[in-house]
Amino acid sequence: MSISITGMNAARSQLDIASQNLTNSETNGYKSFRAILGDVYAQAGTASVDMSGVTLLGTQQAFSPGQLTQSGNAFDLGIDGKGFFVLGNNGEEFYSRAGLFNQDKEYYLVDPSGYRLRGFAVNNQGVVDTSKLVDLQVSKADRPGKATTKASATINLNASDPVIDRTTVALNPSDPRTFSWYGALNIFDSLGEQHTLGSYFTKTGINRWRLEFHLDGQPFIHARPTEELTFNSSGLLTTPADAQFSLTPPVLSSGAVLHPLAMDFSGITQFSTDSAFRSLAVDGQMAGSLNQVSFGENGFLQGSYSNGEQYLLGQVALATFPNDNGLVVSGNNKWMSSMVSGNPLFNPSGLNGAGIIKAGFVEQSNVDLASGLSDVILAQRNFQVSAKAFQAEDLLSQTLINLT
Incomplete structure (x- = not known):
């Protein structure tokens, strides 16, 4: 009878494990268990084996991956x-x-x-x-800002613009009649504050233009008070040959620092089409506060x-x-x-x-519901078989008692 009892105990353990798996079939990251059973003998390694039943040696988890599903x-x-x-x-x-x-x-x-x-x-x-x-x-x-140190632009100046006599007409940023075209780009100081660098282009003669820089509406100090640009009959720049301008920044009242700025206008042309920045690249950036956090x-x-x-x-x-x-x-x-x-x-x-x-x-859990349900049925049958054996042994015992 003791052997049948070990069988029922082992089946109950199997049923517990199968139930644990099924209960956690929706538990995120759960790994299913299985029962490891072992046979038991009172004496082993001899010609005469005294059988003692079965025992639960332990449980083992299956670390196979579960399905990955989007969560939102x-x-x-x-x-x-x-x-x-x-x-x-x-x-x-x-x-x-x-x-x-x-x-x-x-x-x-x-x-x-x-x-x-x-x-x-x-x-x-x-x-x-x-x-x-x-x-x-x-x-x-x-996040701290980063000061601008260089900028580049590809520009076209409209060759059809009328000539403005700079000797009699001074530049007035608020009066568009005093310049031919204005292009602006944003630059940043050492504290990440944004400033506007304005480029005023004035056609002063045939194939001749004057370039003047302003910072936040004020004249920008640079290597020369003005830059004179000359183009050939094909609309290509002839002087200055490299179109590289070094700008010396003013002192800011905020305590921030503007770094010396290298301007590259080497792609500038003069064709009979609208004046515009065709491409623009500026380094540096403004300071920023955190808006959103996520995993990549x-x-x-x-x-x-x-x-x-x-x-x-x-x-x-x-x-x-x-x-x-x-x-x-x-x-x-x-x-x-x-x-x-x-x-x-x-x-x-x-x-x-x-x-x-x-x-x-x-x-998701790696529990297979079909296998889990079959494990429950098998554990139930194992328990029933051991219980039947126990019942038979009990009946034999009662018969022997009655004979005596």
């Missing part, structure tokens, strides 16, 4: 391949496949239990530092700023283990490492065996 949440992450998210809580590290994250009140990225997502920081040069792990936190600090591919944490720029704020790390089956279940979609699992290796997405992080996706 910008902070959700899924892993396509091996690896685990690294979570920190009061100095302890946990590992998870359930990538459901959000920001807490201190702007740390956390899972539903409040455990902080760990990854790699970004240094001052904008490069990911993979030498150590940090708790990923969204910095709300503004490969677990890069990115910030979008009011100046139109995107900056890298960090990168999610993935942990891989020599033996995933050595991980210890912690609950709430988490595991802890052990001597059996081996020490974790921390890598960015897609490197050294780590899977690819997919932004906006979450991993």
Whole structure:
């Protein structure tokens, strides 16, 4: 009868495990279990075997990946391949496949239990530092501006414009009759404030133009008070040959600094078509405040700023283990490492065996409902068979008792 009891206990364990799997069929990142059974003998290795039944040796998780599905949440992450998210809580590290994250009140990225997502920081040069792990936190600090040092433009000046006698008509920015065409571009000082650099072109004679720069409506000091441009009969610039202008900035009352500015107008022409900037390139940028944060591919944490720029704020790390089956279940979609699992290796997405992080996706449970239901039926049948054997043994025992 004791053998039948071990069979019923083993079947009950199988039923518990199958029920656990089915119950967690919708749990993100859940990995299904299976029962490992072993035969039991009172004496083994002898000619006479004293059979004692069956026992549950243990449970084993299947770390096959679950399906990745889009979630619509910008902070959700899924892993396509091996690896685990690294979570920190009061100095302890946990590992998870359930990538459901959000920001807490201190702007740390956390899972539903409040455990902080760990990854790699970004240094001052904008490069990911993979030498150590940090708790990923969204910095709300503004991004500094960058002063403009160079600009280039391809310009056409309308050859059909009338001549303006600069000896009798002085430049007046508020009176368009005193110049032929005005082109403006934005430049930035060391504090990221935007300024308007105006280029006033005046046709002073046949194939001759005068160029005068203004900054925020005031004359701009540069190498020469004015620049004289001369074109040939084909509309191409002849003097100055390089059309490179070096501008010396004025002192700003704000305390910011404008850097010396190298202007490249080497693509300037004079054809009988509208005057315009055909192409324009300016370095530098204005200061920016954080507008939005999201994950990009490969677990890069990115910030979008009011100046139109995107900056890298960090990168999610993935942990891989020599033996995933050595991980210890912690609950709430988490595991802890052990001597059996081996020490974790921390890598960015897609490197050294780590899977690819997919932004906006979450991993579903890897439970197969059809297999789970069949496991329940098999466990139930195993229990019934052992119960029938127990019933038969009980009947034989009663018969023997009656005979005595």
